[in-house]
Structure formats: structure tokens, C-alpha cells
Amino acid sequence: MGGNHTVTAFFHFSERVEALAEAAEKRCRGAFDRIEEIQAYNQQKILHxxxxxxxxxxxxxxTTGYGYDDRGRDALDQVFATAVGAEDALFRAGFASGTHAITVALFGVLRPGDVMLSVSGRPYDTLEEVIGLRGEGNGSLKDFGVEYRQLELREDGRFDLPAIAAACRGVKLCYIQRSRGYSLRPSFTVEEIAEVCRTAKEANPDCIVMVDNCYGEFSQKVEPVQVGADIMMGSLIKNAGGGIAQSGGYIAGRHDLVELCAYRLTSPGTGRELGCSLGQNRALYMGLFHAPTVTGEAMKVSCFANALFEELGYQVYPAVDDTRADIISAICLQDKERLCAFCRGIQAGAPVDSFVTPEPCPMPGYEDEVIMAAGAFTMGSSIELSADAPIREPFAVWFQGGLNYATGKIGILKAAEEVLKVNGQTA
Incomplete structure (x- = not known):
């Protein structure tokens, strides 16, 4: 876990920061033990x-060209389906991002006149134009005649099950975003997702329960499709790619729904038979094989970050001893200066582009300026050490990743130093 090993062999920090790190690690010991037990279970599951x-x-x-009879690609689909307890899966480099995988799934199962119901509040920023909450005439679900409805969470950030039971009647799709996104509400455990699945199916047996599983893969011993979800999606440059996959995403769940999604990924009639692997099979297999261990390491880094910044007096989510449902931590830094300072520290702790200074700027798919720190081997990979945030209230940073605990910890300590400098304190 790291224990009391010195952090100053190659990187030098103030006595205060080192003392805070030691106190934070002591607070994390129980959580680390739980994470490592899940990590080992899931790693064995992947080997099996x-x-x-x-x-x-x-x-x-x-393969090249059309990719017909790409047995490596097709077998990889089944390896992932077996590992996550799904009937079928598409585990492909051809998905451009997690948002793309979610978009393919939405357009795959929804038809004009259908109703999509989000039961976890407003979806992540990059899905707003996919649904039609922003933008006009760009090919959104709204443009194609799909109606969108939304249920807010309770004041404590949990699902409103009675409201879900009432709202699910007559809808085609019940949509759950597992991770917190750019909000401070809790990320959802598979146990909570199971409750929504039961509630939705009791109210409407034909309702499709879809889960955006980004950041949540292998954070617990089971996945949403094993507790009643019909279909789930995610990115391969997050947990499921193990820090090795260079691109891609996945869709997993019921066979009939995955087939519909395959027709959207390529074309009706050809579906999953198309799509050459172009030199990616080995990286995808290796990434999936390493995914549970890398995810566990990222969760430990995230846990340490929250413990350290709580020691510094900041509000953090989730609490150190809370059950973790994904790799993300949210840290409320109170103003733009501290937020940017944190991101500078994370960038300085990265293996790639550590000399670069991140600055807020406009980003495609986002309404506000966004600051992103990610000195990663794969551009945008958030299973690697990274932090990002829109420049808006409450000036929280969403931190995730760390391919291993030993180096991820250094990034957190550098972030703490940068924030202390903004506070006018000696680091």
C-alpha cells in the first residue's frame, strides 16, 4: 500500500506535507485493505x-480492411462479456470515446416516439448535445423525435425510488449515470443500481435499464448487468483498458440489445462483422487483463487524495471510509486559483508533459471553460493520473487515475504543495 515509505528519495517536499501524507496514509489503511481484496478478486475473474x-x-x-472473420476481435468481445457477466459485448477500438459508446447505445435501442428517462438527474456535459438539451439540428435524439424526461435525485443525492416507479410507466429507457460527473452527488454502487432495476422493472417490465458505467468498472466485485441492468457502456481509456488500450469503448448486456448497437456502430445488416482491428488486438487484450489491478491502484490514489486534502481542511467526496463505486474523487477547493493550482500540481507529477502548465480553455462538448491536467501516455486517458473541472461554482476539482499508487501519490503531494502556495503558506 505504500505504508510509511519515504516520499523524498527523488522528490522533495516540506516536513508539513510529508507529515500530512503520513497521517493520510494511516487513515487509508482500512480502505486500502478493502480495495486490494476487490482488486485480487477481479483480477482472478479476468484470468478465468x-x-x-x-x-x-x-x-x-x-486484420485490415473490412475485418471479416477477425477471430481476435470477436473472442475479445466474449472475454469481456464473460468477465462482467453479460450475455454479449462489443469491446472495440472503433469507439472514439465513452461518450461515443453511450451515443451508439442510445441510438441503437431508441426509436422515434420513444421516451428516455434519466433517473440520476442531468447527464454528463458531453451528453447534453447528444440528447438535445443543447444545440439544434445536429442530429440529436431530440432531432429524431425521442422525448427526454428527467428525475432529480433526493436531497441526499440518492435515487428517489417511489418517483422512479411512477415515472417508468410508459417509457422505453430508464437511464442511470453511475459516476458523479461534474457534480458533488455520490457515485452509485451496484447495490443502489440493483434497487433501481427492480423498481423500474416492477413498474414497467418492458423498460430497458441502461447504465453509463464510465469510471465504475472493477471498482466492485460485480457490474450493473449482473444486478438487473439490461445494458451498460464505458470507455477503454478509463478503467476497462487498464492504461494500455490507446482508444476504444464497450457496450455489454443483453444479446439482442448489443446486436442493435452493433448496427449503429457500423451499419444495419453488417453490424459486428465489420471493423478491422488495425494492430490493436494485443493492446486491448493486455489492457483488459491488467484492468482490475490498475483500477485498484487508481482507487487507492483517489482515497489518499481525499484523506490528504481533508487533513488540509477541504471538503471531499467520497469520505475516506465510504464504499467506492468508481475511481473519482471530488475536492472542493473554494476558488479558481486553488483549483488551477491543484491541476498544476497533478500535471507536475505526471510521467509525460510534467513541464507543461495547464490553463482553462474552451473544450468541445462543454458549456464552460474547462481546465484539464493529464500528463498521460494516451491523450485524455483518465485511468492515468489526471484532474479536470469546469471553471464554475463550486470550484471543485474532479480527480481520477494513477496507474500505480507509488507515482500517483507524488502527483497528489505536488498538488497539495501548489495549493499551499496559493494560500500563502510555505510548502
Whole structure:
């Protein structure tokens, strides 16, 4: 876990920061033990899935052109489906992002006149134009005649189950965003998602329950499709790609729904049969194999970050001893200067572009300026050490990633130093 190992062999911090780090690690010990137990379970689960699907060296080769009969690509779909307890899956480099995978799933299962109901409040910023909450005439669900409805969470940030039961009658899709996004509400555990699935299905047995599972994969021992969700989606440059996948996303769940999504990913009639792997099979297999361990390391870094910044007096989410449902931490830094300082520290602790200074700027898909710190081997990879935030109230930073605890910890300590400098305190 890191214990009391010195952090000053190659990086030098003030006595105050080192003392805070030691206190934070002591507070994390119980949480680290729980994370490591989940980490080991999920890593064995992945090994079993590889063996169950009889993966051999020939699966690691690649195809070009149409990609017909790409046995490595097709077997990888089944490895992931086996690992997460789904009937079927698409685990493909052809998805441009997690938002793309979610978009393919939404357009795959919804038709003109259908109703989509979000039961977790407003979705993540990049989905607003997909749904039609912002923008006009750009091919959104709204443009295609899909109605969008939304239920707010309770004041404590949890699901309003009675309201869900009433609202699910007559809707085609019940949509859940597992992670907190750019909000301070809790991320949802699979146990909470299971309650929504039961509630929705009791009210409307034909309702499709869809889960945006980004940042949540392998953070617990089971996944949403194992507790009643019909379909889930995510990114391969987050948890599921293990820090090795260079691009991609996944959709997993019921076979009939995954088939519909395959027709949106490529074209009706060809579906999953198209899509060459272009040299990516080996990286995707390796990324998936390492994913549970890398996810566990990222969760430990996130836990340490919250413990340290709580020691510094900042409000953090989740609390150190809370059950974690994803890799994300939210830290309320109170103003723009501290927010930007935190991101400078994270960037300075990265293995790539550590000399770069992140600055707020406009970003495609976002309404506000966004600051992003990510010195990553893969551009935008948020399973690697990274932090980002829109420049708006409450000036919280959303931190995630860390391929391993030993180096992720350094990034957090550098972030603490930068924030202390803004406070006018000696670091």
C-alpha cells in the first residue's frame, strides 16, 4: 500500500506535507485493505475469463480492411462479456470515446416516439448535445423525435425510488449515470443500481435499464448487468483498458440489445462483422487483463487524495471510509486559483508533459471553460493520473487515475504543495 515509505528519495517536499501524507496514509489503511481484496478478486475473474474463452497467441494478431472473420476481435468481445457477466459485448477500438459508446447505445435501442428517462438527474456535459438539451439540428435524439424526461435525485443525492416507479410507466429507457460527473452527488454502487432495476422493472417490465458505467468498472466485485441492468457502456481509456488500450469503448448486456448497437456502430445488416482491428488486438487484450489491478491502484490514489486534502481542511467526496463505486474523487477547493493550482500540481507529477502548465480553455462538448491536467501516455486517458473541472461554482476539482499508487501519490503531494502556495503558506 505504500505504508510509511519515504516520499523524498527523488522528490522533495516540506516536513508539513510529508507529515500530512503520513497521517493520510494511516487513515487509508482500512480502505486500502478493502480495495486490494476487490482488486485480487477481479483480477482472478479476468484470468478465468481469458481461460474460459481459450485465448491463444493467434487471437493477438490483427486484420485490415473490412475485418471479416477477425477471430481476435470477436473472442475479445466474449472475454469481456464473460468477465462482467453479460450475455454479449462489443469491446472495440472503433469507439472514439465513452461518450461515443453511450451515443451508439442510445441510438441503437431508441426509436422515434420513444421516451428516455434519466433517473440520476442531468447527464454528463458531453451528453447534453447528444440528447438535445443543447444545440439544434445536429442530429440529436431530440432531432429524431425521442422525448427526454428527467428525475432529480433526493436531497441526499440518492435515487428517489417511489418517483422512479411512477415515472417508468410508459417509457422505453430508464437511464442511470453511475459516476458523479461534474457534480458533488455520490457515485452509485451496484447495490443502489440493483434497487433501481427492480423498481423500474416492477413498474414497467418492458423498460430497458441502461447504465453509463464510465469510471465504475472493477471498482466492485460485480457490474450493473449482473444486478438487473439490461445494458451498460464505458470507455477503454478509463478503467476497462487498464492504461494500455490507446482508444476504444464497450457496450455489454443483453444479446439482442448489443446486436442493435452493433448496427449503429457500423451499419444495419453488417453490424459486428465489420471493423478491422488495425494492430490493436494485443493492446486491448493486455489492457483488459491488467484492468482490475490498475483500477485498484487508481482507487487507492483517489482515497489518499481525499484523506490528504481533508487533513488540509477541504471538503471531499467520497469520505475516506465510504464504499467506492468508481475511481473519482471530488475536492472542493473554494476558488479558481486553488483549483488551477491543484491541476498544476497533478500535471507536475505526471510521467509525460510534467513541464507543461495547464490553463482553462474552451473544450468541445462543454458549456464552460474547462481546465484539464493529464500528463498521460494516451491523450485524455483518465485511468492515468489526471484532474479536470469546469471553471464554475463550486470550484471543485474532479480527480481520477494513477496507474500505480507509488507515482500517483507524488502527483497528489505536488498538488497539495501548489495549493499551499496559493494560500500563502510555505510548502
Amino acid at each position: 475469463a481469458f481461460q474460459e474463452q481459450r485465448i491463444g497467441g493467434s487471437h493477438l494478431t490483427d
